[in-house]
Amino acid sequence: MRGALRQSDLERSTDLILTLRTFLANDCRADVSAQELLVHKNTSSQRLRRIERPTGLSFASPSDVLQFSAALAADDIRAASDPSAGL
Secondary structure (H helix, E strand, O other), X not given: OHHHHHHHHHHHOOOHHHHHHXXXXXXXXXXXXXXXXXXXXXXXXXXXXXXXXXXXXXXXXXXXXXXXXXXXXXXXXXXXXXXXXXX
């Protein structure tokens, strides 16, 4: 998952990983996440759809949301143990 999002961020000069982290930290509320990211709520929703596409996961599925959370936690652990592997 992280690779697909990182590639998308590089190609489009976006920060989908930050959007994902912010969305999950705000209890999956796109409107609150948009405010925190200082973007329009439609921009936030569009970014979330761009996260779903390459990952094949859906924010409508609780098990998929758990997979997103687990992937970010694993990424944090990897980055903490090897700073050169971070985002």
